[in-house]
Amino acid sequence: MSLSLYECSIPVFIHSLSNLNDLLEAGAQYVAEHGIEDEVLTGARLFPNMLPLTKQVQIACDIAKRGSARMASIESPTDEDTETTFDQLKARIDRTKQFLAGIQAEAINGTEDNTITMQAGPNVYTFTNRDYLNSWAAPNLYFHVTTTYNILRHNGVVIGKGDFLGAGAFKSTPVS
Numbered sequence: 001m002s003l004s005l006y007e008c009s010i011p012v013f014i015h016s017l018s019n020l021n022d023l024l025e026a027g028a029q030y031v032a033e034h035g036i037e038d039e040v041l042t043g044a045r046l047f048p049n050m051l052p053l054t055k056q057v058q059i060a061c062d063i064a065k066r067g068s069a070r071m072a073s074i075e076s077p078t079d080e081d082t083e084t085t086f087d088q089l090k091a092r093i094d095r096t097k098q099f100l101a102g103i104q105a106e107a108i109n110g111t112e113d114n115t116i117t118m119q120a121g122p123n124v125y126t127f128t129n130r131d132y133l134n135s136w137a138a139p140n141l142y143f144h145v146t147t148t149y150n151i152l153r154h155n156g157v158v159i160g161k162g163d164f165l166g167a168g169a170f171k172s173t174p175v176s
Contacts, residue, residue: 004105004108004109005071005108005109005110005111005112005129005130005133006105006108006109007105008133008138009067009068009071009108009133009137009138010068010100010101010103010105010108012138013064013067013068013100013141014097014100014101015166016060016064016141016142016145016166017060017061017064017093017096017097017100018097018166019145019163019164019165019166020057020060020093020145020148021090021093021094022163022166023145023148023149023152023157023159023163023164024057024086024089024090024093024148025086025090026152026157026158026159026163027041027042027053027086027152027157028086028087028090030152030156030157030158031086038084038085038086038087039084039085041053041086041151041152041155041157042054042083042084042085042086042089043084044151044154044155045151046147046150046151046154050147051147052151053148053151053152054083054084054089055081056144056145056147056148056151057083057089057092057093057144057148058079058081058083058089058092059140059144060141060144060145060148061079061092061093061095061096062079063137063140063141063144064096064100064137064141065077065096065099065100067132067133067136067137067140067141068099068100068103068108068137069103070116070118070129070132071108071111071114071116071129071132071133071137072103072107072108072111073107073111073114074103074107076099077095077099079092079095108129111129112128112129112130113128113129113130114128114129115127115128115129116128116129116132145164146164149163149164
């Protein structure tokens with residue numbers, strides 16, 4: 001039995017966004033415990049020419065919703081990119097997950113060889129849905145979630161690999 005395009009996209013995107021939400025919750029707890037304003041961490045960058053945490057989260061959400069919408073040949077909702085606090089960013093993640101949860105498997109399965117043409121910056125790219133998911137959407141989502149993780153970790157938030165992978169990412173059996 002093979003995995004469907006839907007199984008490799010929507011549930012994976014929702015899982016990754018849930019983990020991103022948990023990372024932001026850890027960040028929110030950290031700033032609350034240390035008397036720091038949210039914007040200190042949500043505006044943090046790994047390097048001056050990199051985007052801040054807020055933009056990393058916004059792009060992660062956009063990649064998941066626009067990517068899914070492209071594969072399903074439906075319109076994607078838009079957001080204004082005005083979030084500055086952890087609560088606002090988590091609300092954006094929730095809206096994105098709700099949109100993703102509404103996409104039916106039938107809208108994506110069987111479209112593996114459909115063509116997506118999109119512009120990113122000055123470049124125009126053409127993919128099959130399969131290649132779009134594997135070469136663009138999933139890697140970009142992981143990049144921005146990872147960068148969010150790295151910004152938080154770099155700034156002292158106590159998180160680890162398990163937080164990035166999330167609860168239920170794998171099943172373990174105790175060794176006897």
